[in-house]
Amino acid sequence: MKVTNCDERIHVLDSSADVMTVIRDISNSGVQEEAFYVLDIGDIVRKHQIWKEKLPRVEPYYAVKCNDNLTVLEVLAALGVGFDCASKSEINKVLGIGIDSSRIIFANPTKPASHIRHASAMGVDTMTADNESELHKIKKLHPVAKVVIRIRCDAEVAQCPLGMKFGCDPTHEAPKLLHIARMLGLNVVGISFHVGSGCQDPPVFQRAIRHARVLFNLALDLGFKPYLLDLGGGYPGATGTSIDKIAEVINEALMECFPTEDVHVIAEPGRFYVASAFTLATSIHSKRYVRQDPTSPNTVTHVMYYINDGVYGSFNCLLYDHQRVTPLPLKKACGKMIQSSIWxxxxxxxxxxxxNVLLQDMDLGEWIIFENMGAYTLPVASQFNGFPVPKVHVVADESVWLLLKDAFPLTEDHFVIGNTPATLRLGLDIGGTNMDTWNNSGIDLAPPEMLAASPVATASFLYDYVDVDRID
Structure with a gap:
């Protein structure tokens, strides 16, 4: 595949560099003002190794909607991962990197007609359905499709529940859909479910797999030859989380309900692969001291910091993904902690x-770091009010480079070798020359002593007013 100048190269770090040194190098360069990401593809590789170790029988099909960054898709493709696509645009993006259509499942249970036609034209045959009208659409628009019936089995605790929108009742509705599919002459090849994104209820997977076993038996009785079990998503991926308990439940349930290898088991992990791989760096462009204590009007009670990314950009995850973020000041500070907010x-x-967060006093131009920003952030980000979506810098260590440099669709041209932080600071694109996006015009700020203010001291612009006699 030809790599264009619009793509970001993967910078191979030397032994002295890591994600944080790259962030410091860019933020301290003196030319960087916009927010930016650093993507560590080594984190994705490590997640894949964990998946294969914990769930050896389950083939991952990455949920493209979670983060459709091109480098993410290329790295996962190089690792042999399949793809869960929800639209014709996502299908095109995956096919565009040279992936065969057999490695795609069209896992949106309710698809526009034009998207079904497109899937048929592109040879994407495996797709989900959870209602009668969808089966009739598929019969009309893609009659040779391999249909997977999606059932509902909700986790009691999930970051984003999905059952209220998708999935048919496994006891009453799913058998009816199997009979309708048989009447229509469709090819039902399996059962799928999605317990909810960010699942915190591991036993739900056992319940869902048992439902699937019952429906497999019914499908066999109806003359189908089902061979595909899709475990959906729900696997946590932030730093400090683990899929160990979920994996234990899944492995035991598969042994109980699907003990032989004649059933192909897949899943649709999204945040598991990318959540911790992306770190976001933001800078403080404005600041406001709040003094709300009437008994001490000169004392700062709260500090409001304004940064260059927000809920209409990367932090849309706060609204749509129910995520919690933790601000980490890049510069170590000392002094009194004060109640603060970030806008x-x-x-x-x-x-x-x-x-509301306790932070030490920070100045304009200082940087605040947010980890675990890879899931459901960039794909939903907008340029509302004209603020740009942050640029993504991609890094890897030498061992990851050696593993992936010849793994299709990656090539050696995707990588840059050398003292990476120095080149990253310049914002070079894959052609190595485009610096336009980094030539930010400087802002002449007031002297630091005028910008700085102590939360405990009386600011110079506060005065006491007293009544005086009229001057004749």
């Missing part, structure tokens, strides 16, 4: 990133 750059009052 995005737009003119909307809803654009609040962190409502």
């Amino acid at each position: 995005g750059p737009t003119c909307d009052g809803l654009d609040q990133v962190v409502e």
Whole structure:
């Protein structure tokens, strides 16, 4: 595949560099003002190794909607991962990197007609359905499709529940759909479910797999030859989380209900692969001291920081993914901790990133880091109010480079070798020359002593007013 100048190269770090040194190098360069990401593809590789170790029988089909960054898709493709696509655009993006259509499942249970026609034209045959009208659409528009019936089995605790929108009742509706599919002459090849994104209820997988076993038996009785079990998503991926308990439940349930290898088991992990791989760096462009104590009007009670990314950009995850973020000041500070809030750059009052957090006093231009920002952030980000979506810098260590440099669709041209932080600071694209996006015009700020203010001291612009006699 030809790599264009619009793509970001994968910078191979030397032994002295890591994600944080790259962030410091870019943020301290003096030319960087916009928010930016650093993507560590080594984190994705490590997640894949964990998946294969914990769930050896389950083939991952990455949920493209979670983060459709091109480098993410290329790395996962190089690792042999399949893809869960929800639209013709996502299908095109995966096919565009040279992936065979057999490695795609069209896992949107309710698809526009034009998207079904497109899937048929592109040879994407495996697709889900959870209602009668969808079966009739598929029969009309893609009669040779391999249909997977999606059932509902909700986790009691999930970051984003999905059952209220998708999935048929496994006891009453699913058998009826199997009979309708038989009447229509469709080819039902399996059963799928999705317990909810960010599942915190591991036993739900056992319940869902048992439902699937019953429906497999019914499908066999009806003359189908089902061979595909899709476990959906729900696997956590943030730093400090683990899929161990979920994997234990799944492995035991598969042994109980599907003990032989004649059933192909897949799943649709999204955040598991990318959540911890992306780190976001934001800078403080404005700041406001709040003094609300009437008994001490000169004392700062709260600090409001305004950063260059917000809920209309990367932090849409706060609204749509129910995520919690933790601000990490890049510069180590000392002094008294004070109640603070962090706000995005737009003119909307809803654009609040962190409502209340204890932080030491920070100055304009300082950077705040947010980890675990890879899931359901960039694909949903907009340029509302004209603020850009952050640029993504991609890094890897030498061992990851050696593993992936010849793994299709990656080639050696995707990588840059050398003292990476120095080149990253310049914002070079894959051609190595385009620096336009990094030539930010400087802002002449007031002297630091005028910008700095101590939360405990009386600011120079506060005065006491007293009544005086009229001067004749």
